[in-house]
Amino acid sequence: MTDSKGFSQATRRHFLAGAASLGLTSFLIFLGLASPLATAKAKELTLYTARHYSSDDALYAEFTRKTGIKVNVVSAGDQPLIERLKSEGPASPADVLLLADAARLWAADQEGLFQPLGSNALEKAIPSDLRTTNWVGLTTRARVLVIDPKRVKASDVQGYSDLARPEMKGLVCTRSGSHPYMLSLFGAMLVKDGPEKTEQWMRAVVANLARPPKGGDTDQIRAVASGECALAVSNSYYYARLMRSSKPADQETVSKTQLIWPNQAMAGTHVNVSGGGIVRTAPNVTHARAFLEFLASKDIQAAFAEGNNEWPVVKDVAANNPALEKLGKFKADPMPVAQFAAQQRRAQQLVDKVGWK
Ligand code: FE
Secondary structure: EEEEOOOOOOOHHHHHHHHHOOHEEEEEOOHHOOOHHHOOEEEEEEEOOOOOOOHHHHHHHHHHHHHEEEEEEEEEOHHHHHHHHHHHHHOOOOEEEEEHHHHHHHHHHOOEEEEOOOOHHHOOOOOOEEEEEEEEEEEEEEEEEOOOOOOHHHOOOOHHHHHHHHOOOOOEOOOOOHHHHHHHHHHHHHHHHHHHHHHHHHHHHHEEEOOOOOHHHHHHHHHHHOOOOOEEEEHHEEEEEEEOOOOHHHHHHOOEEEEOOOOOOOOOEOOEEEEEEEOOOOHHHHHHHHHHHHHHHHHHHHHHHOOOEEEEEEOOOOOOOOOHHHHOOOEEEEOOHHHOOHHHHHHHHHHHHHOOO
């Protein structure tokens, strides 16, 4: 027996029971009478990012213009973002997480914060040594040495190993050994040289420190210029940023210092990434994937990298950056970023052991 809509009485009973248990909206979606999209918010995604450059906002606006997907930006430091995601759990609105340094991306992945990217476009665009299944590098940076050429000969500091030379006693400045940038560098050494040699080197560098580690990389460069030390470790973009600064004090810092590409006669300079992935609980997975693919697209890569004076990850995209051009070409260590990033717990143990606070 059927009623006017063609449903049997038995089916009707099921429907009524279903409507009661599902709630009306869900039930209409279940019936196909209402689109799930109609109940979801407008096309948008929520980005948790540790990047904070105004030039990024223009790129996000370009993404919205192209796709109609609005980008809600939440900016904070890397660690606070990871903590926030952990505390929000499945209720988090975050779709994409962008972090600086492979060590942090690896740590976020270990916390289960990412899901597989599932993107052929990302696999095609980004070299395999700069990505994993769950996260991708979107820009690269190098860990360089900065010297005072009046006090230290460039020919005496050809590599990271030279930070440990007895002649460098009292001349070396670094940030805390526990910082991800340092842990990644130590991780690369652990892979190459093993734990004993790495620990020996770390002990010798700590013995050469001009002062206890403090501040960020820019502070180390400034300490070289001011004479507090003569040799420091920094990420390349901090030096490039000073080069491009119009402040006289920054220009003076640059004029008194020299950047060295370490390990050119060996495997090459340690290279790291900033990058991101799709949050495991992302409400808008498709938009999140489209956003990462957009950041890895040829048109956008140069501008995205330039926002922080870094290099694009996509082959055949040149950095459009006068400071990087001036610093010239260098040989980059091809070690996969995930390989050294995975060493960070062991690296941290060595930091604690040798007291590189
Ligand atoms: Fe940084």
